[in-house]
Amino acid sequence: MKKRGYSRILYNQRNKDETIIMSVIKRLFGEHIKSRLVRTQNRELSFRCIAYNMHRLTKLVIMVMVST
Numbered sequence: 001m002k003k004r005g006y007s008r009i010l011y012n013q014r015n016k017d018e019t020i021i022m023s024v025i026k027r028l029f030g031e032h033i034k035s036r037l038v039r040t041q042n043r044e045l046s047f048r049c050i051a052y053n054m055h056r057l058t059k060l061v062i063m064v065m066v067s068t
Contacts (some may be wrong), residue, residue: 025052 029048035041 028052
């Protein structure tokens with residue numbers, strides 16, 4: 001039974017995006033976390049996501065500055 005408003009095609013695209021982002025984060029920052037407590041593990045992963053976003057933003061700004 002299919003739920004209303006549920007698009008399998010869009011959901012599969014989301015799945016690909018998450019896979020790509022997680023593989024890039026693991027490649028850049030390593031796949032192991034050093035924290036032991038769940039709370040600090042979540043914090044460490046959040047900081048990695050923030051660092052990844054800053055990395056992407058920096059590359060984008062540099063590309064814009066070079067192209068102008």
